[in-house]
Amino acid sequence: MVKLIRLAVLGCAAIAGLAASQNSAQAAVVFSDTFDGETLGLNYNSFANWDVVPNTGTVDLIGAPGFFDLYPGNGRYVDLDGSTNDAGVLETKASFAAGSYVLSFELGGNRRFGSSDGVTVKLGNFTQSFTLNPLDPLSLIVLNVTTSIAGKLSFENTGGDQAGAILDDVTLETAAVPEPSTLVLASMGLVIGMVARRRRNQA
Numbered sequence: 789m790v791k792l793i794r795l796a797v798l799g800c801a802a803i804a805g806l807a808a809s810q811n812s813a814q815a816a817v818v819f820s821d822t823f824d825g826e827t828l829g830l831n832y833n834s835f836a837n838w839d840v841v842p843n844t845g846t847v848d849l850i851g852a853p854g855f856f857d858l859y860p861g862n863g864r865y866v867d868l869d870g871s872t873n874d875a876g877v878l879e880t881k882a883s884f885a886a887g888s889y890v891l892s893f894e895l896g897g898n899r900r901f902g903s904s905d906g907v908t909v910k911l912g913n914f915t916q917s918f919t920l921n922p923l924d925p926l927s928l929i930v931l932n933v934t935t936s937i938a939g940k941l942s943f944e945n946t947g948g949d950q951a952g953a954i955l956d957d958v959t960l961e962t963a964a965v966p967e968p969s970t971l972v973l974a975s976m977g978l979v980i981g982m983v984a985r986r987r988r989n990q991a
């Protein structure tokens with residue numbers, strides 16, 4: 789019995805050592821943009837961190853002060869359907885590695901025309917679509933995203949009536965992996981369970 793307990797303790801120590809030697813992957817922000825540093829303009833394509841993909845159409849940069857400020861208090865933001873009746877694809881200049889991320893952004897309705905807008909979000913081979921009614925409020929959306937290939941992050945409004953869904957506050961974080969302490973506790977539970985089972989079998 790003493791031998792068994794000593795084995796269990798040794799096992800725990802070995803697992804703890806193994807876990808401690810691994811780097812704990814904390815969530816890290818790899819991209820963040822509020823659009824507040826941009827210049828107001830229709831059919832805007834001078835973003836610090838984004839390109840409007842050539843030959844896809846246009847987007848507008850609107851907001852404070854007083855330039856189609858549809859969502860006061862949010863600084864500047866993007867109308868994903870510009871002023872050419874052809875919504876462009878807004879794509880990050882940076883490419884992101886394959887992996888798991890937490891992607892957050894704010895989307896709001898166009899607040900102008902009666903028809904709803906579809907918005908497709910892509911990162912590598914991840915894709916998800918949203919439908920925004922014109923009066924939907926600017927709301928935070930948080931997605932767990934996994935892509936098996938490297939790629940850029942993009943937003944595309946479907947349709948082309950010059951009144952697109954509104955995009956603001958885009959943040960991309962790498963997903964956190966479990967803390968070593970969590971791993972150690974889980975491993976210790978496993979070892980203790982095995983010892984208890986052996987004790988029962990021997991009784």
Ligand SMILES: [Ca+2]
Pocket residue numbers: 822823824862863864865956957
């Ligand atoms: Ca903003």
Ligand SMILES: [Ca+2]
Pocket residue numbers: 848867869870871950951952
């Ligand atoms: Ca527009």
Ligand SMILES: [Ca+2]
Pocket residue numbers: 869898901903904905947948949950951952953
């Ligand atoms: Ca529209």
